[in-house]
Amino acid sequence: MKGRDDSIPPETGGTGDAERAFYGRRKGKRLRPGQEQRLEGALPRLRVALPERGEFLDPPSLFPVPIDEVWLEIGFGGGEHLAAQAEANPRTGIIGCEPFVNGVVKLLRAVDERSLRNVRVWDEDATALLAALPDASLARVYLLYPDPWPKRRQRKRRFVSDASLAEIARVLRPGGHFRFASDIDDYVGWTLVRAARCPQLRWTAETADDWRRPFPGWPGTRYEAKALAAGRRPSYLTFEQVSEG
């Protein structure tokens, strides 16, 4: 998050893979007893269990209801976008990744209050989950307002890299979409440069409105609301997976 303490040590993700690390906060304000209870009661039921190394998940089978396709949201924050999408698309299974426990508990509350049955949670670094997904298994991947890490020396912490885009392209089915939003122009340019180097991703924009206008059916996110209130103008990038099936 913006203004995050630089001294926070990186914590490695769930795979023991030291190459990438999760750099953000896992905890914010102390959880209230009701939130602790919700976490203990609901998270084990909704949490994705990763398979043994070398094996892959079967994403549709993670959900207890019939699912037509599966989407992934990386860094869902408080889960406002994820919950709205899950409610609007009950036959879509949505896996949300977010290691920040206070955000996870907010999503769990929405899942409970809206009786959502098409949501699953991975409360660790998204990199570990991506590695456990089979090729061409998702219809959509969202990365919305990722931590900008604005200082030059911090930029290697950004979630978008050549390697992460290659993974996102691998798990998307042909014709599937990667949707990225950010209010930080430098991060938008950073992502466009790396996506242009990824042969399996094609930026779909044809006119400026295609990146200035939010995605269709867009419920917004908490970070977007902050950006707009501060007078920043977000960009919305859609990339299509273009490899042959």
Ligand SMILES: C[S@@+](CC[C@H](N)C(=O)[O-])C[C@H]1O[C@@H](n2cnc3c(N)ncnc32)[C@H](O)[C@@H]1O
């Ligand atoms: C700036 S916040 C944006 C939250 C939300 N998408 C929104 O727009 O309101 C970025 C979020 O990404 C999460 N995040 C950062 N690195 C991550 C990673 N490697 N895997 C999953 N989530 C990550 C952070 O914990 C944080 O909640």
